[in-house]
Amino acid sequence: MVENRPWLTFFSHLTVIVGVLVIAFPIWVTFVASTHDQVTMLHSPIPLLPGSHLIENYTKILTQGYNAKSMPVLGMMMNSMIMALGVAIGKILISIISAFAIVYFRFPLRMLCFWAIFVTLMLPVEVRIVPTYGVVANLGMVDTYPGLIIPLIASATATFLFRQFFLSVPDELAEAARVDGAGPLRFFRDILLPMSRTSIAALFVIQFIYGWNQYLWPLLITTKESFYTIVMNVSRQANIQDSAPQWNLLMAMAMLAMLPPVAVVVFMQRLFVRGLVETEK
Amino acid sequence: MAQVHLRGVQKTYDNKVDVIHGIDMEIADGEFIVIVGPSGCGKSTLLRMVAGLEKITGGEVAIGDRVVNKLEPKDRDIAMVFQNYALYPHMSVYANMAYGLKIRKLSKEEIDGRVRKAAKMLELEKLLDRTPRQLSGGQRQRVAMGRALVREPSVFLFDEPLSNLDAKLRVQMRLEIKRLQRELGVTSVYVTHDQVEAMTLADRLIVMNAGVAEQIGTPMDVYERPSSVFVAGFIGSPAMNFLAAKVGEDSRTVDLAGTGSGKVTLLLAQATTAAPGTPIALGIRPEHLLPSSDGPLEFDIEMAEPLGADTLLHGRFGAARELVTVREGGNVQAKSGEKRRFSVGTTRLHLFDSQTGKRIADA
């Protein structure tokens, strides 16, 4: 469009750049802090440019742990990875078959199941945290991977996404499959599943981030340090009452805690955005 | 009311792609100009440059005596009807039409007067309180026109406004637009890919192809004396037939390949400037081939398409390779394999240079 308002374009760029800088600022400071030694961190103001201890700090926490008493961060990242993958894969698995059942079959109790699942959309785990912990403890699942993973896959966001997607698949496909002699499971495996690939990928991205970033649940469910996840541990270590944190190492741990989800968002941006938008419809 | 002047108008996109190569035209006050051409020829781009929705890379556009290159759309005193109507979905029909006037701070009475006048002209009076969602395609199109009308601009711009309507509505609306324009006498520039719309609406046409104005003229000019193979083939339906031929001796005849080892010679109304023996593309419109028992053109019928009012016959002349269409009036009984003879009026022969596709002038 012909518009004689160049200053507006300039202003637009400026605003966005300022926005980007403000958004990036905390992360930059954290990164910088993770590359210095402990002594530098105790003087205010702390430097704005990276130091030279990057490799040293990260190696230390990955292999030896944050301090003398804690376990190597690498192990914690493994726990987080197991949890995140477990949540993502588990949720997708149970949801896709449930959605298939709800959409492609008529059976008594169908609507009841549908509404029961629907209700789970409404209550995040924080609201029912106390009794959920009680249930899990009673089942003896404290300090176990299943205990970390399974209660989190109860919510129905994935089921709804798949349901919507299946509803948009033309009826003719199922009819053709029937005429060809394929039963429901074959139809599911050979036709529906391949078509759902992008939805599955998009959902996987969102759920992975969700699982990795869990704080409250791992905090409660794990008592043994060997099960700690990195996100909850970063928070824990930042708030130890008796001593000031070793900021450089703590920030290194924070960087590691952020790394996988951020990498996923940046490198799978399109899938991520699609997953976000579709999940919330 | 104003004239519109296009002088050497050019459009280049920053990756050095030339989209419009220089268009020159003087549009008189009150004229209805149609820019017609196939998809991608640049007609919409040209219109949008006049509107101010695209920057003009080269040349100038003037409305009245003002050069408008640097002016924003709202300062050019134009109004536009978009292909998808672009009605504000959250406003009523009345508000849609009043919006531009409100911004220009006209008085309430003035706005009301203009909106109701336009609504009356377009039969929208009963729909003023509805929202676009509640209207049919044809109604929405009329609201879009109403929005342009109330502004009382110097120039109306139409960007393929009828493309989204069904065939019957299109014919109806075409007549309405023509009638309105006649009544109001506002200079109008109308873009379409439909040559029927172009022929029926235009005082003059610009036939565009790949960013170039192939011909500018009245509908009859363009029909009777197309300046290139492209224009000849684009205007008129069914399309003009093209036959490979050679200029005959004295440049007063053309020779076609005939049956057997002979050739068919057709007399031209006027001598041509091309030298004898020059290879040409000979254009003959389907409707200008007249059945004649002793005509020079022997036609082998391959297929007949009865349309009711006319019949289309598809076949070949003698040894010529090209498939030719003949349009005969009425229901002609014809079968595949039959032979018919046709003649053609001397003024109905169009000669085009085989290489350049341009019309070859008469001597």
Add this chain to the structure above:
Amino acid sequence: MEKRVTFNERLLPYLLIAPQMAITLVFFFWPSGQAIRQSLLLEDAFGGSTKFVWFDNFTALFSDPAYFASVRLTLVFSALVATLGLAVSLLLAVMADRVIRGASVYKTFLIWPYAVAPAVAGVLWGFLFNPSVGLVTWMLRGVGVDFNYVIDGNQALLLIIVASVWNQVSYNFLFFLAGLQSIPKSLIEAAAIDGAGPGKRFWDIVFPLLSPTAFFLLVVNIIYAFFGTFGVVGSLTQGGPARATEILVWKVYNDGFRGQDLGSSSAQSVILMLAVILLTVAQFRFIERRVHY
């Protein structure tokens, strides 16, 4: 919406839906039921005796000034987080949408805070504003502002608001950007021809068409402020100082796990559950009325 074609199997659908139903029953309905049950009980701290007390826990809450303080705090907090979050992200989205070149680069840089866990966000901002070594604290001291969120309740609240908004901006930004890009360009052009400048075009055309998205985001942001910010509070202030940042969801956790008052905590859970249900119902209701063009 129903499928016209379904398969005729008896057992299969039950088998397919069983895993999700099982998990939902065990880890959703059972605890929720427990919450309701426990909210009606008064339990001995050591699990000794339990007494059925009807709605005593609820009435105790309603006469507890600390609870009302928490309710008010949560409302203020979510209002601020939601409006700030929406305003900032709308501004960024509008500006990013205008910029044709570089839009996708900006987008990449603006969306990755979403990937940061609220708990980690809390740690980051705590570091920036740390009373002793915080970079921003030092800068503020330079202009004469003494910032110590460990002591000052209002500052603590401000900090968790900033951290929460920071975390949520990308999400809002993405949806606003998608909303802006779904407005047909021809509408904007028509408005330009009608004579509207950029400002008028935004308020008269863009904003009304964006309002369904805005409303949807408002509800999402409120729910986020209510629950998703748990990690932020946990990492930064743990509800302090002196309850200044004790939002409702934190209180549920704190009273239940730290204070061992299961009855009160369960009652609070139940009240929160009702609040969320209302919010979600409101959200679904209004989503149905989205403008379609």
